[in-house]
Amino acid sequence: MTLKRFQGYSYTMRFAIATLGCKVNQYDSETIREALVNDGNEELGFTDNCDLYIINTCTVTHRSDSDSRKLIRRALKTSDSARVIATGCKAVTDPGSLRDISPRVEVATPSKLASLLGLSFSGSITRFHHRSRAFVKIQQGCDNFCTYCIVPYARGKPRSRDIDEILQEIRQLNSNAYREIVLTGVNIGLHKLGLSYITKKILEQTRVERIRISSIEPWTFQESLLELVADEPRLCKHLHLPMQSASDRILESMARPYTARYFSDLVHGIHIASPDIAIGTDIIVGFPGEDDRAFQETLNMVESLPLAYLHVFPYSRRPGTKAYVFTPQVDELTKKKRVSILRKISQKKRRDFALGLMGRDMDVLVTGSESGMSTGITTNYQKVMLKGPVKKPGSIVNARITGLKSGRLQATI
Numbered sequence: 001m002t003l004k005r006f007q008g009y010s011y012t013m014r015f016a017i018a019t020l021g022c023k024v025n026q027y028d029s030e031t032i033r034e035a036l037v038n039d040g041n042e043e044l045g046f047t048d049n050c051d052l053y054i055i056n057t058c059t060v061t062h063r064s065d066s067d068s069r070k071l072i073r074r075a076l077k078t079s080d081s082a083r084v085i086a087t088g089c090k091a092v093t094d095p096g097s098l099r100d101i102s103p104r105v106e107v108a109t110p111s112k113l114a115s116l117l118g119l120s121f122s123g124s125i126t127r128f129h130h131r132s133r134a135f136v137k138i139q140q141g142c143d144n145f146c147t148y149c150i151v152p153y154a155r156g157k158p159r160s161r162d163i164d165e166i167l168q169e170i171r172q173l174n175s176n177a178y179r180e181i182v183l184t185g186v187n188i189g190l191h192k193l194g195l196s197y198i199t200k201k202i203l204e205q206t207r208v209e210r211i212r213i214s215s216i217e218p219w220t221f222q223e224s225l226l227e228l229v230a231d232e233p234r235l236c237k238h239l240h241l242p243m244q245s246a247s248d249r250i251l252e253s254m255a256r257p258y259t260a261r262y263f264s265d266l267v268h269g270i271h272i273a274s275p276d277i278a279i280g281t282d283i284i285v286g287f288p289g290e291d292d293r294a295f296q297e298t299l300n301m302v303e304s305l306p307l308a309y310l311h312v313f314p315y316s317r318r319p320g321t322k323a324y325v326f327t328p329q330v331d332e333l334t335k336k337k338r339v340s341i342l343r344k345i346s347q348k349k350r351r352d353f354a355l356g357l358m359g360r361d362m363d364v365l366v367t368g369s370e371s372g373m374s375t376g377i378t379t380n381y382q383k384v385m386l387k388g389p390v391k392k393p394g395s396i397v398n399a400r401i402t403g404l405k406s407g408r409l410q411a412t413i
């Protein structure tokens with residue numbers, strides 16, 4: 001179906017994909033892209049005139065819903081004859097609202113998309129277009145049902161990807177010059193073999209230079225993983241552990257199975273074992289019932305912990321989740337104020353962490369270029385502008401950290 005046929009001639013279909021949301025969605029888009037390209041079709045930009053637009057939607061917040069709808073409308077406007085297909089999480093949890101945008105919108109859950117396109121997806125990737133780091137999905141789904149989270153409804157129960165498939169995909173990506181891979185999934189700590197076993201296998205059985213662990217839920221963090229992070233130079237000195245709140249009452253109401261004390265001990269333990277590591281966290285502000293005292297507990301905790309950055313989100317009420325009906329809901333103005341307080345703390349933490357690296361020699365993975373200079377990323381997740389000869393994206397160079405400008409480290413090769 002992908003090659004258009006006209007009087008015995010066939011020509012390629014032009015397509016564009018827009019991806020919203022998390023790394024899992026980005027990985028899924030990559031599998032769609034590869035299947036379409038391998039079938040002889042040509043990828044263009046989203047604002048170009050295409051025969052097919054795919055919007056891989058996200059629904060974790062109100063904003064992701066509205067961004068998904070905007071992109072669908074933009075595709076409809078760009079061409080009045082193209083196919084417009086919406087897939088991803090919103091296509092699972094609320095397909096009706098996407099169909100309501102226009103009768104031209106086709107909606108397919110991720111598992112039905114291949115058959116709608118008349119293709120088969122291999123479920124594996126060999127490249128990651130427009131990126132110098134490749135995401136590798138090691139598992140799907142989550143069954144924790146945190147009371148604010150819509151993801152388990154969209155992504156289903158945990159399913160672990162076969163270890164041999166993961167290893168094969170990483171070898172293939174590495175042979176195509178991807179030198180950093182980011183292990184990703186909906187809740188990667190739920191892989192049935194354990195994340196530290198998977199990481200060890202990748203270290204032993206592939207030559208990939210850098211392995212980065214994306215967000216990992218604190219209660220799934222294994223002691224054995226800490227040893228690897230501390231001792232293994234190929235494992236990036238970077239962990240992202242979502243805390244969400246430091247009020248035990250709010251954590252319980254969120255159905256997060258840990259206490260503030262557990263989280264604090266975990267972060268301190270990691271920091272002692274690996275002092276250079278960048279530890280980041282997510283905080284949800286304004287969850288129902290978060291009063292001044294609960295917010296203050298979170299504030300005190302983030303100030304005291306050795307965190308390199310915070311991702312702060314105002315609580316977004318998702319229909320279908322348990323917390324949707326919780327009371328009292330926090331008003332928007334209070335949420336806004338609390339978000340702003342925490343974001344300021346995050347800026348300071350980022351700056352302090354970056355300043356602590358001055359004068360150090362660090363390996364930097366080149367990710368692109370800007371104003372005639374290469375840009376890159378360190379193992380501990382710092383963005384860097386590189387002074388010296390411009391290097392090819394994907395290469396790893398050793399550079400001396402010399403300054404900090406507009407939130408970005410400056411380094412000399």
Ligand code: SF4
Nearest residue numbers: 142144145146149151
């Ligand atoms: S662990 Fe909680 S926040 Fe994370 S995907 Fe599962 S339900 Fe959502």
